[in-house]
Amino acid sequence: MLWIFWLILGFIVLFIIIKAVVIVKQYEGGLIFRLGKVIGKLKPGVNIIIPFLDVPVKVDLRTKVTDIPPQDMITKDNAVVRVDAIIYYRVVDVEKALLEVEDYEYAIINLAQTTLRAIIGNMELDEVLNKREYINSKLLEILDKETDAWGVRVEKVEVKEIDPPEDIKNAMAQQMKAERLKRAAILEAEGEKQSRILKAEGIAESLRIEAEGRAKAIKIVAEAAREYFKDEAQIYQALEVAKVVLKDNSKYIISENILDLAKNFINKEKVKK
Structure with missing residues (x-):
């Protein structure tokens, strides 16, 4: 029976030792209350208290x-x-x-x-x-x-x-929808405007290039006429060439009467001579 006594006594001592040791983690703090009064603070690590008299209270110091x-x-x-x-x-x-x-x-x-x-x-x-x-x-x-x-x-x-509130949500949703539609309409109008500008610029550039080409053609014809034709024949042939060159040109209109008048003028000059 003696061994039972010592076994019980050992369990009691072990229990008291366990109660006397308080382990506090690094992120914790706390106080030690002895019969309701604060007698000290708990620090990280092992803290020794008097069992049944001291009461430790821990606090987590983390956020x-x-x-x-x-x-x-x-x-x-x-x-x-x-x-x-x-x-x-x-x-x-x-x-x-x-x-x-x-x-x-x-x-x-x-x-x-x-x-x-x-x-x-x-x-x-x-x-x-x-x-x-x-x-x-x-x-x-x-x-x-x-x-x-x-x-x-x-x-x-x-x-x-x-x-x-729900009615405010609905009003805000309608307002946001109206703003999105407004922005979409503005973007569409800006895109259409830009497209028209680019198209107009393209047409203008095309007309300018075409006009420059026609002008260069007339210049070449005139220079060729001055070089290879002489006197009245020069004028007559130049007019004939110009008539042929400009015949199908809708941009530059030269009346055929002008060509007839030029021919008559040449014939009169011949009679005078």
């Missing part, structure tokens, strides 16, 4: 992410919007976090909800929809200031969603 539950809020112009957000915070003072507030996470969520309602209530609907960054910065400023007494630092606040 935590907490949702602010969605809630309906009334804007300054009496529009109802549904807003939810996310808070990034961490404990920077373990003693304040455990002694100054019962549940700092619950307190932060409720404070964020009331603060967000106050901010939205001082803004009109258009401002709420268009000034999300302002809402984030204002909410962060107020929360960080108020939670300082709890040993908590609010690092970032992000409004996740702002959900306006």
Whole structure:
């Protein structure tokens, strides 16, 4: 029976040793309460306490992410919007976090909800929809200031969603559709205008090239006539050549009467001689 006694005693000693050792992780902190009074802080690593008299309380010091539950809020112009957000915070003072507030996470969520309602209530609907960054910065400023007494630092606040009433959504959708149609019509008109300009420029360039070609042809004909024909024959042949060259040209019109008059003038000059 003696061995049973020592076995039980061994289990009791082992249990007391286990209770006396508190292991704290690197990202944790905490306090040691002895009969309800703080007697020290827990540090990362192994901490020795008196079992049954000391109570260790740990706190996670890493940044935590907490949702602010969605809630309906009334804007300054009496529009109802549904807003939810996310808070990034961490404990920077373990003693304040455990002694100054019962549940700092619950307190932060409720404070964020009331603060967000106050901010939205001082803004009109258009401002709420268009000034999300302002809402984030204002909410962060107020929360960080108020939670300082709890040993908590609010690092970032992000409004996740702002959900306006259904009729406002429909109006916004119609407005966006009208804007898209307007932009499409403008782009189409600009494209058509550009196409017409390019087409007109092409026609003008074609006419210019054609005119230059005709002019060069007439010049070549005139120079050839001056070189190979003499006296009246030169004039007569030049007119004949010009008539042939310009016969089918709709751009340059030379009356055939002019050619007849030129011939008559040559014949008269011959009679005079």
